[in-house]
Amino acid sequence: MTTAAVALFTRDLRVRDNPVLSAAHREADTVAPLFVLDEAILSGGACPPNRAHFLAAALGELDDELRELGGRLIVRAGDVAEEVARVAAAADAAVVHIAADFSAYSREREQRVRDRLARDGRELRVHSASLTVVEPGDLLPAGRDHFAVFTPYLRQWTDARRRTPLRAPRHLELPRIPAGSLPEPGDIGAGEPSPELSVGGETTGRKILRDWISHNMADYAHGGDDLAADSTSRLSPYLHFGCLSPAEVVRRAGDSTEGAAAFVRQLAWRDFHHQVLAARPDAAWADYRDRGIRWREDEQAVEAWRAGRTGLPIVDAGMRQLRAQGWMHNRARLITASFLAKSLRVDWRIGARHFRYWLVDADIANNQLNWQWVAGTGNDTRPNRVLNPLRQAERYDPHGDYVRRWVPELAEIEGRAIHRPWRLQVDYPAPILEFPGM
Structure with a gap:
């Protein structure tokens, strides 16, 4: 008798060192490699254009890798629990395999899938060490x-x-069910992506x-x-x-x-x-450590920060790189986040939302908790740390080349003077905040 299993891909879009795919292949004769476009995420606008374009490319490369093994990616869209149950029933799979995840939504999704499969007498098996x-x-x-x-x-x-990474299965046999179509970016998220966005899988x-x-x-x-x-x-x-x-x-x-x-x-x-x-799943949006900070409301300053028009070139360069590439150098992330949360005293959640919209790599754990680290509400052992953008610029962009790349209206300024354009006659905003050394 032929046995079948479903390998449900979530944030493990690969065939190598994938405990979910390896277990499904090991325990069953046929495997249905499945990805579900989750209506709960897509309808809530939680997949901005940069991540939509990256996800579409990653699913395409995953399908190519699966085809090399004799399989292909099965794609569905809708309610995750219902779609998984339908594919499991069509494949006559007794077990669905999924990777453990740690956000509040991921845990709720896992429980919904488990409960739905149980109604049909099927099992959800969760695998650790994937993420x-x-x-x-x-x-x-x-x-x-x-x-x-x-x-x-x-x-x-x-x-x-450390565990030894797993090899990709040598060959996959698919159950006889329709595969569906790979999604285009517009099927996942609306809006125009960053013009210099890099995608892949x-x-x-x-x-x-x-x-x-x-x-x-x-x-x-x-x-x-x-x-x-x-x-x-x-x-x-x-x-x-x-x-x-x-x-x-x-x-x-x-x-x-x-x-x-x-x-x-x-x-x-x-x-x-x-x-x-x-x-602490609540740390996604609640202060990990309540410092009693009184945040300021200053929409004009926030908009200048978002647009890269604060008058502080190193801050503006980072924010413009974010918009242009859907990515930002980690040092620039620290500088721009400190400017908003520590210098302007604007609630870190406002900055975290902006980063989550544009950053192609923004996940809940790293984006939110890095923001909290900078804001002083998280795990920094020096919660009062403030990064002076002028000193940061002189240390990490001493010749001004990073600023010249992203703030082209200052490109003709030579040397370190680029970090203090207000001392020159140039068409550039005055700083919205003063710092020592100005």
């Missing part, structure tokens, strides 16, 4: 349900036992990873904060959508160089935020 290197909850301080401070978490994370992500490790990673410890050099990996969108396995990325990066260690540390930060969110 992070170390599963949230595996590392715990004495007497607490999560680490609240990164450094002690990093010590345990570094010493934690597993195939593209693996190429970027190979090139990064071979050519750039060794210098990351010393050049990673150099805004003009742009020498970060740019792998965050591929990790967000699960086109790359974080466990495999860490394994391939190794720890033999200072640059590799610095890069892997960033993946530890990613895991840290996921374990915070898993323990």
Whole structure:
């Protein structure tokens, strides 16, 4: 008798090191690789254009990878629980496999799918270690349900036992059910994407990873904060959508160089935020630590910040890069977020929403909890830290090349004078806020 299983893809859009796909293949004769365009997300506008375009490309590359194995991606749209139940029934699959996720919505979705399948006598099986290197909850301080401070978490994370990444199945046999059509970006989210947006999936992500490790990673410890050099990996969108396995990325990066260690540390930060969110799902929008901050309402200043017209070139450059590419250098994220939350004293949630709309890599754990770290309501052990944008510019864009790239009206200014254009006769907004050193 032929057995069947459903492998439900969510944020694990890859065939290599995919515990969900591997388990379905191992335990059944035929596998239905399924992705559901979730009406609860699409109808609520939670998939902005940049992420819609990236997701469409990632699903296309996933389908290509599955076809290489003899299968293809089955696509449905609608209520996730109902669509999964229909595909499971059509395939006569007793078990549906899914990756564990940690946001409040992901947990609610998982329970709805489980309950719906149970009505038909079918089982939902949840697999860990798909989205992070170390599963949230595996590392715990004495007497607490999560680490609240990164450094002690990093010590345990570094010493934690790592699983061996899984190979892709050698061959997949599909059940005889219609596959459906791959979505276009407009089927996922409305609106125009960033003009310089880069998209891809597993195939593209693996190429970027190979090139990064071979050519750039060794210098990351010393050049990673150099805004003009742009020498970060740019792998965050591929990790967000699960086109790359974080466990495999860490394994391939190794720890033999200072640059590799610095890069892997960033993946530890990613895991840290996921374990915070898993323990405190409300931290997605509620202050992790209530500091009693009285936020200011200043829509004019917020709009200047969004548009990259604050009069502070380093801030404006970061915000314009965000709009143009759907991505922003991590140092620029810190500078722009600190300017809004710490200097303007505007509620961090306003900034987090703007980032979530434009950033192709914005997930709940990293976007929201990084914003809270900057705002002083999160896990920063120095909650009163304020980044002076002038000092940040002089340190991380000393020659002004990053500003020249993104603020072209200042491109003719030579040297460090570009960071203080108000001292010159140029057509550029006056600063909306003053800082020491101006």
